[in-house]
Amino acid sequence: MEEARARTLQLVAPLSDAELNRVYSPILSPLAWDLGHIANFEELWLVQTVGHLEPLDGELGRFYDAIENPRSTRGELPILRGEQLRAYLDDVRERTLQVLGEMDLESADDPLLADGFVYELILAHEHQHNETMLQLLQMVERYEPIEERSQASDPLDDGPEMVLVEGGEVEIGAGAHGFAYDNERPRHAVELAPFWIDRTSVTNRSYADYVKDTGGEPPMYWEPDGAGWWVRTAMGRRTPVDPDAPVVHVSWHEADGFARWAGKRLPTELEWEAASAGADRERANLDHLAFDTLGAGVHADAPTDCGALQMLGDVWEWTSSDFTAYPEFRAFPYREYSEVFFGDAYKVLRGGAWATRRNVIRPSFRNWDLPERRQIFAGIRCAKDA
Numbered sequence: 001m002e003e004a005r006a007r008t009l010q011l012v013a014p015l016s017d018a019e020l021n022r023v024y025s026p027i028l029s030p031l032a033w034d035l036g037h038i039a040n041f042e043e044l045w046l047v048q049t050v051g052h053l054e055p056l057d058g059e060l061g062r063f064y065d066a067i068e069n070p071r072s073t074r075g076e077l078p079i080l081r082g083e084q085l086r087a088y089l090d091d092v093r094e095r096t097l098q099v100l101g102e103m104d105l106e107s108a109d110d111p112l113l114a115d116g117f118v119y120e121l122i123l124a125h126e127h128q129h130n131e132t133m134l135q136l137l138q139m140v141e142r143y144e145p146i147e148e149r150s151q152a153s154d155p156l157d158d159g160p161e162m163v164l165v166e167g168g169e170v171e172i173g174a175g176a177h178g179f180a181y182d183n184e185r186p187r188h189a190v191e192l193a194p195f196w197i198d199r200t201s202v203t204n205r206s207y208a209d210y211v212k213d214t215g216g217e218p219p220m221y222w223e224p225d226g227a228g229w230w231v232r233t234a235m236g237r238r239t240p241v242d243p244d245a246p247v248v249h250v251s252w253h254e255a256d257g258f259a260r261w262a263g264k265r266l267p268t269e270l271e272w273e274a275a276s277a278g279a280d281r282e283r284a285n286l287d288h289l290a291f292d293t294l295g296a297g298v299h300a301d302a303p304t305d306c307g308a309l310q311m312l313g314d315v316w317e318w319t320s321s322d323f324t325a326y327p328e329f330r331a332f333p334y335r336e337y338s339e340v341f342f343g344d345a346y347k348v349l350r351g352g353a354w355a356t357r358r359n360v361i362r363p364s365f366r367n368w369d370l371p372e373r374r375q376i377f378a379g380i381r382c383a384k385d386a
């Protein structure tokens with residue numbers, strides 16, 4: 001938890017209080033809200049629910065409730081700012097550690113405490129908010145990360161464009177033990193027909209061809225360079241788009257349109273999970289500090305069992321699937337985590353991006369968003385019937 005907090009604070013360290021409070025987009029919270037919400041969520045679950053202590057300030061929970069307060073309204077709320085915000089983060093953490101010191105996580109028959117579930121939940125929550133914060137940081141002029149780790153990217157060998165997944169009976173979802181969200185459970189078998197899946201994520205070069213051919217919108221943060229190619233404008237910098245890197249910041253509609261243009265389709269999330277069997281999150285562009293996508297096919301020495309590359313990391317991959325419950329789903333620990341989002345409004349994304357903390361991602365992890373969203377770190381991998 002200390003490591004997670006250090007990273008959260010590292011991300012915002014280059015920013016002034018004015019930048020922390022500024023509303024950059026109606027679909028993103030001001031960073032000050034994210035910070036207060038991270039602490040308030042920790043206080044709610046660890047200090048109040050597990051520790052049975054009173055909140056430091058009973059009013060705060062209302063303003064930091066993500067369901068009650070849509071993102072577009074968060075800049076107007078009487079949330080904590082400046083020194084008060086920093087003090088609240090520290091005060092909550094102090095009480096959390098005090099409660100943790102008195103907790104018996106081994107003998108607990110409370111499902112919240114068994115295997116430390118609620119602690120894993122709070123840790124994953126802070127990690128996941130880091131990615132939301134990074135979505136906003138793409139919009140901050142001249143944001144300079146404190147640390148950037150470049151990862152050498154070997155050139156991709158001349159492998160096949162697509163690899164075959166045999167299908168048959170495939171186990172989907174997270175098993176009964178270890179931390180996972182309710183929507184990943186229960187693990188269950190499905191029958192899949194054989195299919196082809198792209199060996200790597202779709203590159204900027206391919207996507208630029210599609211834009212040129214169809215007159216479609218370029219991805220978010222692309223502008224013409226005046227010489228027939230594109231520059232990226234994220235974080236207020238203008239850098240040439242790397243033709244070999246995976247395309248990122250495209251909507252589901254754009255991903256679907258690209259796949260059709262290429263004579264393919266998006267994979268279902270079940271196909272995606274089957275194709276990711278054998279993926280290694282230790283060898284994937286995750287965990288923020290590359291601060292960008294790397295070349296398509298990076299970590300080519302760590303293919304999945306079917307031969308696909310970089311299914312984890314770099315960019316989230318849109319699937320054709322709506323976000324729905326697995327058979328015999330049970331909401332835990334609260335309906336608002338997943339269940340209220342089930343239906344046909346949201347599409348599932350898989351695999352995690354460079355902006356996702358490594359701890360968050362596993363092959364069964366399901367992310368979901370509205371099909372028009374482009375500020376998320378989403379890209380494309382296509383499939384085809386075999």
Ligand SMILES: [Fe+2]
Nearest residue numbers: 037041066125
């Ligand atoms: Fe949250």
